[in-house]
Amino acid sequence: MKKSVVILLLIITTLTICFLFSTHVYAENETVLDNETESQLVEIKEKSEKSLEYYKEKYGSDAYGMTAYILNIISMYSIPLCFLGIAISGIYQSVIGIRKLDVKEKGLTLMVTFITVLVICQILPLAFAIVVKFGRG
Helix, strand or coil: CHHHHHHHHHHHHHHHHHHHHHHHHHHHHCCCCCHHHHHHHHHHHHHHHHHHHHHHHHHCCHHHHHHHHHHHHHHHHHHHHHHHHHHHHHHHHHHHHHCCHHHHHHHHHHHHHHHHHHHHHHHHHHHHHHHHHHHCC
16 A cells, blocks of 8 residues: 555656656747647636636535536546556556566555545545535535
């Protein structure tokens, strides 16, 4: 369990460093986006703002709306990441684990961890909606 948390933190750290590096490189080059790319970015931004406003309006509060929006994003992005983790853990368990028993156990542990994270990420928005809608009165 500790190893999977460390791996998850390493992935998040790597993605953050890549994002910061790409932003820094973009600032150094000071290149201007072409009109098509800029219009696509504006469309994505407007779609995100509309979605955020929808959740704020649906839940009647900025805090609840922002939380629901973030949980929705987590729910969407957890599916491919967890399936990737399940596939990697399956490789550990079945392919590499044929010769090494400790690697086979590691694969099983990783698979259980990723399935648990997937289930939690998919149920959390539903639980939040139920608690906010029926718990507030």
